[in-house]
Amino acid sequence: MHANEAAATEPYFVRKATSNDVSAVAQIWHIGWADGHLGHVPPELVRYRTQGQFVSRARERLECMWVAESHGQTVGFVVVKGDEVEQIYVDRAARGTGVAAMLLRKAEAEIRSAGHRQAWLAVVAGNQRARSFYSRLGWRDSGPMSYLAETEGGPLAVPAHRYEINLTDPAPD
Numbered sequence: 506m507h508a509n510e511a512a513a514t515e516p517y518f519v520r521k522a523t524s525n526d527v528s529a530v531a532q533i534w535h536i537g538w539a540d541g542h543l544g545h546v547p548p549e550l551v552r553y554r555t556q557g558q559f560v561s562r563a564r565e566r567l568e569c570m571w572v573a574e575s576h577g578q579t580v581g582f583v584v585v586k587g588d589e590v591e592q593i594y595v596d597r598a599a600r601g602t603g604v605a606a607m608l609l610r611k612a613e614a615e616i617r618s619a620g621h622r623q624a625w626l627a628v629v630a631g632n633q634r635a636r637s638f639y640s641r642l643g644w645r646d647s648g649p650m651s652y653l654a655e656t657e658g659g660p661l662a663v664p665a666h667r668y669e670i671n672l673t674d675p676a677p678d
């Protein structure tokens with residue numbers, strides 16, 4: 506079967522991002538950022554998180570971004586930066602479907618194939634949904650950290666938790 510035929514029959518699949526994904530990614534990111542962060546981060550950070558900066562930050566990350574596609578729509582994305590899963594966001598309608606797990610496993614595979622034995626990510630303490638999701642996929646909470654969030658005014662320290670996964674272990678599912 507041709508790869509495109511397989512893609513067409515799957516409910517969703519993961520592929521490398523292209524410039525055509527920028528606007529959908531920025532929208533998913535903007536809405537998802539609010540869902541995961543409002544009330545859990547310093548108010549100063551919220552002021553920086555405008556729609557326009559999600560567009561420019563999405564464009565800057567295309568080289569290290571993978572997207573989930575479903576029925577021709579971009580429904581989620583993941584960004585890898587070295588050994589860090591820097592971003593993972595899924596459209597509201599695609600949450601709870603397995604799309605996020607497919608994206609996170611793709612990020613782990615990319616980090617592993619780049620030669621890293623461990624991957625990490627930062628999540629704000631109040632983002633319970635994300636934390637449950639990471640735990641279920643075998644990531645462990647290694648404690649509080651100060652994460653330097655990228656803003657137009659320079660890095661901004663945000664209280665977060667560091668989650669890690671050992672990439673030398675077989676995946677739990």
Ligand SMILES: CC(C)(COP(=O)(O)OP(=O)(O)OC[C@H]1O[C@@H](n2cnc3c(N)ncnc32)[C@H](O)[C@@H]1OP(=O)(O)O)[C@@H](O)C(=O)NCCC(=O)NCCS
Nearest residue numbers: 537541593594595600601602605628633634635637638641
């Ligand atoms: C984080 C995210 C990618 C996870 O994907 P998902 O499809 O929602 O994940 P799942 O539904 O598979 O798992 C979420 C878990 O949280 C639970 N959950 C659902 N709603 C919840 C809520 N309001 N509060 C706490 N937990 C919740 C689910 O039951 C599930 O837990 P379980 O596996 O123990 O049953 C997705 O929710 C998202 O894009 N959120 C907004 C953006 C974000 O926060 N990104 C991460 C930044 S670090």
